[in-house]
Amino acid sequence: MKPSAERKAVSRRGVLASAGVLMASWALPAWAEGIRNRVSMFRRTFPVQPDVADAEHLVGIVLRGREPVPDLIDLKLPLLAENGDSIPLTFDVSCGFEGSDYPKTVHVFVLGNPFPEVARYHYGPWNGSALTEMRFRMRQTSDVVLVAEMADGRVAMARQNVEVLLGACGG
Amino acid sequence: MASPDRRIHVPATVKRGEVFEVRTLARHAMESGVRFSTDNIVVIPRHILQEVLGFYNGRQVFRAEWFSSVATNPYLGFRVKAVESGEIEVVWISDYNVRTSVKARIEVIEA
Numbered sequence A: 001m002k003p004s005a006e007r008k009a010v011s012r013r014g015v016l017a018s019a020g021v022l023m024a025s026w027a028l029p030a031w032a033e034g035i036r037n038r039v040s041m042f043r044r045t046f047p048v049q050p051d052v053a054d055a056e057h058l059v060g061i062v063l064r065g066r067e068p069v070p071d072l073i074d075l076k077l078p079l080l081a082e083n084g085d086s087i088p089l090t091f092d093v094s095c096g097f098e099g100s101d102y103p104k105t106v107h108v109f110v111l112g113n114p115f116p117e118v119a120r121y122h123y124g125p126w127n128g129s130a131l132t133e134m135r136f137r138m139r140q141t142s143d144v145v146l147v148a149e150m151a152d153g154r155v156a157m158a159r160q161n162v163e164v165l166l167g168a169c170g171g
Numbered sequence B: 001m002a003s004p005d006r007r008i009h010v011p012a013t014v015k016r017g018e019v020f021e022v023r024t025l026a027r028h029a030m031e032s033g034v035r036f037s038t039d040n041i042v043v044i045p046r047h048i049l050q051e052v053l054g055f056y057n058g059r060q061v062f063r064a065e066w067f068s069s070v071a072t073n074p075y076l077g078f079r080v081k082a083v084e085s086g087e088i089e090v091v092w093i094s095d096y097n098v099r100t101s102v103k104a105r106i107e108v109i110e111a
Helices: A003-026 A030-039 A052-063
Strands: A073-076 A080-083 A087-093 A103-110 A117-122 A132-136 A142-150 A155-166 B006-009 B013-015 B019-026 B049-056 B059-066 B075-081 B086-094 B099-109
Touching: A052 A103, A052 A142, A052 A155, A073 A142, A073 A155, A087 A103, A087 A142, A087 A155, A103 A132, A117 A132, B006 B086, B006 B099, B019 B049, B019 B086, B019 B099, B049 B075, B059 B075
Parallel strands: A080 A155, B013 B099
Antiparallel strands: A073 A087, A087 A132, A103 A117, A103 A142, A117 B059, A132 B075, A142 A155, B006 B019, B019 B075, B049 B059, B049 B086, B086 B099
16 A cells, blocks of 8 residues: 555545535525534534524424423522623422433523533433533623423423623633 | 543542532633634634543443533533442543543442
């Protein structure tokens, strides 16, 4: 095997293929742009302006038309944050963790951020409790939405407004 | 790969069947990918820890997916139910697929 010849062939094809992928991503329809920009897992390096309506749409995608159960998520968040760089969040899902009575996934959304999806947490019956703590950034005063997808198909939602005096420049 | 920038804290002993807290702290800039550099020309590329995995005696018990908005030097606390003595391992995976991990020992005593 000649390494030089192989490298040459790979680079030529690789360049053509990546060009093709780029073309394909440019050709996405307009409605898909917002979804691609805000949901996708790939490394996103471009400034986007926050869009609350689009973030609500994202929450709707997670809910998939199911009616959320109230008062299942216990949310501990400050009402007012002087600095948006680090806002502590503690949440718990009140359920028994027996059988299918546990949250499979908990989504955290901050509606006023350029990328509103903050985190997803996955649990199993072996956790015993969904009490989780984290810290996140906020660009501006907005709602924080938590959606818990239970293993038995129910959906729980909690929402709280957080007033941010000095927003984080990232987000 | 152990690193001084990753820390974990678990209680030394727990009773069997009790739910205990795993607290972790990573030292990381968590560059969000939406900030401009100081000369306002280029966007600083995103570089975050995008996944955190929790293992209990080699079995995965927790998974977190993180996105741009997680704070710098991310703190994470989660709960696991004690089954048997062993090792808690937490693994962070960055955007460049670099895995860093820390381990902690936990002793389970009979109630």
